[in-house]
Amino acid sequence: MEQRFPFKLGFLGGGVMAEAIVRGIIEKKLVDRSAVTVYDVVESRLELFQKMGVGTCKNSFELLDSDVIVLAVKPDVVPEALRSVKDGWKPEKHLLVSICAGVGIGTLESHLVSKSKVIRVMPNTPCLVGEAAVAFSCGSFATADDQRIVEKIFSSVGLAQCVPEKLLDAVTGVSGSGPAYVYMFIEALADGGVLNGLPRDVSLSLATQTVLGAAKMVASGNEHPAKLRNAVESPGGTTIHGTSTLEKHHFRNAVIQAVTAATNRAKELGGSK
Ligand SMILES: NC(=O)C1=CN([C@@H]2O[C@H](COP(=O)(O)OP(=O)(O)OC[C@H]3O[C@@H](n4cnc5c(N)ncnc54)[C@H](OP(=O)(O)O)[C@@H]3O)[C@@H](O)[C@H]2O)C=CC1
Numbered sequence: 001m002e003q004r005f006p007f008k009l010g011f012l013g014g015g016v017m018a019e020a021i022v023r024g025i026i027e028k029k030l031v032d033r034s035a036v037t038v039y040d041v042v043e044s045r046l047e048l049f050q051k052m053g054v055g056t057c058k059n060s061f062e063l064l065d066s067d068v069i070v071l072a073v074k075p076d077v078v079p080e081a082l083r084s085v086k087d088g089w090k091p092e093k094h095l096l097v098s099i100c101a102g103v104g105i106g107t108l109e110s111h112l113v114s115k116s117k118v119i120r121v122m123p124n125t126p127c128l129v130g131e132a133a134v135a136f137s138c139g140s141f142a143t144a145d146d147q148r149i150v151e152k153i154f155s156s157v158g159l160a161q162c163v164p165e166k167l168l169d170a171v172t173g174v175s176g177s178g179p180a181y182v183y184m185f186i187e188a189l190a191d192g193g194v195l196n197g198l199p200r201d202v203s204l205s206l207a208t209q210t211v212l213g214a215a216k217m218v219a220s221g222n223e224h225p226a227k228l229r230n231a232v233e234s235p236g237g238t239t240i241h242g243t244s245t246l247e248k249h250h251f252r253n254a255v256i257q258a259v260t261a262a263t264n265r266a267k268e269l270g271g272s273k
C-alpha cells in the first residue's frame, strides 16, 4: 500500500486557488483533512474551510506548526504575509511553496530568514478535478526531498514538471491563466451553436465534450494537433470553412498575443518588467 503523505500542510491565504488545491488533494486522498490548516484574513473563507472539515487558525503564526506552507495570497500581499511568519520560521523544518504569479524565488527568500527552503509553483484551477497543469522551480536551499514533496502534492492532482525559474512567467501565461482562455472558447463555441438554432444546454454540453475529447486526442496520442485538425478538415467540407474563418479573424494570433500579455503581466507583478 502506498504511504500516506506524512507532512502537515498549511495554507497562507485561503482564496480560489488554495481552495482548488485543498479540495483536489483531499479528493485524491493525498492527505487527511486533519493534516491541512488554512489561514485567511477573511472570516467567511475560514468558515468555508471549516465546513469542509479542514483546520483553520486565527493568525498566520499558528501555521508554523505545519511543515509545508503554501503561500496563496495575491502577489502584492506577499511581503506582508511573509513578514507575519518570519519570526517563527525554521529553515531546517519549514518548506515554503509559493503559488504567487510573478514573485521570484529570490524575492521570496529575501522576505524569510537566511537559507530558507523555497519552491515556486505555478498551478491552475483544474487542481480541483485532478487535471491540473503545474510547473515548479526549486530555490537553492530546497533539497531533493523538498522537490519530491512538491511533486507528490501536485502530481496527485495533475501533471507536474520542474522547469528553470526563468520560464515560470511564460508558464503562467500558458497554463496558469490558460483555463480562462479555454472557458472563453467553450462559451463562444456554445454561442455559435445557439446562433445557429441549438438549445443553449445542448450546445454547451456539445461544446464542452468537444473540447474534452479533442484535448484527450492530443494528450493520449503522438499526433501533432495540426495533423489531428487536418483529419477533421475534409476537402471542400464544413470544417475547412470553419477553420479558414478562424484564420481570417486571427484566432491563433489572438491566442498567442493573450499568452504574451499574461506572461508580461506576470513579469510586471514580480517587478522584472
Ligand atoms: N486563481 C488562479 O487561477 C491562480 C492563482 N494563482 C496565484 O495564487 C495566488 C492566490 O490567488 P487566488 O486564490 O486567485 O486569490 P484570492 O484573492 O482568491 O485569495 C487570496 C486570499 O488571501 C487573503 N489574504 C490577503 N492578505 C492576507 C494575509 N496577509 N494573510 C492571509 N490571507 C490573506 C485574501 O483576502 P482579501 O480578499 O481580503 O485580500 C484572499 O481571501 C495569487 O498570487 C495568484 O497569482 C496561481 C495560479 C492560478
Ligand SMILES: O=C(O)[C@@H]1CCC=N1
Pocket: 101, 172, 176, 177
Ligand atoms: O490572473 C492571475 O493573476 C492568476 C495567476 C494565474 C491565474 N490567475
